[in-house]
Amino acid sequence: MSQKSPINHNPWLQLRQLTPARIALGRAGTSLPTSPLLDFQFAHAQARDAVHTPLDCAGLVDSLRGLGLDCVQLESAAKDRGIYLQRPDLGRRLAADSAERLRGYHAEQSTPPDLAIVIADGLSALAIERHARPFLERLLEPLHAERWTLGPLCLVQQGRVAVADEVGELLAARMTLILIGERPGLSSPDSLGLYFTYGPRVGLTDASRNCISNVRLEGLSYSTAVFRLMCLMREACRRQLSGVDLKDEAEMPSIERNDKGNFLLDLTR
Numbered sequence: 001m002s003q004k005s006p007i008n009h010n011p012w013l014q015l016r017q018l019t020p021a022r023i024a025l026g027r028a029g030t031s032l033p034t035s036p037l038l039d040f041q042f043a044h045a046q047a048r049d050a051v052h053t054p055l056d057c058a059g060l061v062d063s064l065r066g067l068g069l070d071c072v073q074l075e076s077a078a079k080d081r082g083i084y085l086q087r088p089d090l091g092r093r094l095a096a097d098s099a100e101r102l103r104g105y106h107a108e109q110s111t112p113p114d115l116a117i118v119i120a121d122g123l124s125a126l127a128i129e130r131h132a133r134p135f136l137e138r139l140l141e142p143l144h145a146e147r148w149t150l151g152p153l154c155l156v157q158q159g160r161v162a163v164a165d166e167v168g169e170l171l172a173a174r175m176t177l178i179l180i181g182e183r184p185g186l187s188s189p190d191s192l193g194l195y196f197t198y199g200p201r202v203g204l205t206d207a208s209r210n211c212i213s214n215v216r217l218e219g220l221s222y223s224t225a226v227f228r229l230m231c232l233m234r235e236a237c238r239r240q241l242s243g244v245d246l247k248d249e250a251e252m253p254s255i256e257r258n259d260k261g262n263f264l265l266d267l268t269r
Contacts, residue, residue, distance in 0.1 A: 047184035055121035091160035113151035116173035120159030124181030168200030
């Protein structure tokens with residue numbers, strides 16, 4: 001008579017190949033095994049570092065050279081990272097001297113731009129450092145092809161999403177787009193978020209903007225994000241609105257049908 005193996009087969013193990021989610025970690029008594037516990041602590045440390053690490057503006061400006069855009073370095077009303085994390089409201093407004101700088105820039109413009117692009121560190125400077133340049137390279141291609149007029153590229157330190165509303169209002173832009181580091185997750189410390197607003201002005205709420213999130217190599221690809229963003233912005237211009245009344249109806253290329261069956265059902269057999 002064969003002896004029963006002490007190892008229990010876990011049908012969820014196959015799913016770990018398809019997701020970064022923490023599933024089928026196993027257990028040692030009533031606790032996690034050492035390896036998954038150390039992985040969790042490492043991911044938590046990465047998320048904390050992403051939140052607290054300041055944006056290297058000088059390095060970002062260097063990396064953005066060659067895109068053909070004027071870069072304007074600005075700051076929010078939050079004077080440092082500690083205040084920024086404690087006072088979200090200050091991250092939504094520009095510092096007085098930064099606002100004055102944009103007013104001067106607007107006075108020199110002959111016509112208001114169709115689009116003002118803002119880059120802000122948000123809650124992950126790492127996301128900006130990794131993804132801002134390659135994403136903008138892909139976005140500028142359709143923007144130039146369709147002859148969108150662009151304002152200066154505004155880099156805002158200690159910025160929240162709504163700071164783009166003030167930037168757009170000061171530049172009299174028809175629309176603003178902000179690239180911002182999203183709140184880190186335990187598997188995504190470098191996720192980039194895209195928010196755009198038609199008719200930006202101070203005081204708008206999140207109901208007035210559209211969001212495309214999780215732009216990163218392991219998430220939403222740059223090309224897919226650009227495709228969805230351009231479809232939404234074209235429709236926003238046509239309908240002269242953004243936010244909850246503007247739905248993402250972009251038709252993405254369909255994934256080929258899998259004729260090999262349902263692996264979820266196969267796991268139970």
